Amino acid sequence: MAGLGAFWGTRVLEIVKKHDSGGLVWKRIKLTTTRKANAKKRLRRVWQNEAVLRACSELPSSGNSTADGEDTGTKESTS
Numbered sequence: 895m896a897g898l899g900a901f902w903g904t905r906v907l908e909i910v911k912k913h914d915s916g917g918l919v920w921k922r923i924k925l926t927t928t929r930k931a932n933a934k935k936r937l938r939r940v941w942q943n944e945a946v947l948r949a950c951s952e953l954p955s956s957g958n959s960t961a962d963g964e965d966t967g968t969k970e971s972t973s
Contacts, residue, residue: 905924905925907923907925907929908920
């Protein structure tokens with residue numbers, strides 16, 4: 895593999911930072927193993943949160959009460 899030279903194996907991460915003058919600036923930083931591991935952990939947390947939100951947004955398949963709010967008759971009478 896000729897032609898790669900000094901650029902072989904360099905991994906660069908581009909991030910957006912706030913500039914002192916109030917604007918946004920793209921910065922290029924080296925993607926180290928630590929940064930890569932942290933990014934993977936962050937992605938897993940995001941995916942887990944999305945899965946929980948998706949599961950909560952689905953309608954429950956079974957429940958103890960009806961949609962009208964009527965009593966299902968599971969309480970015992972005291973008389």
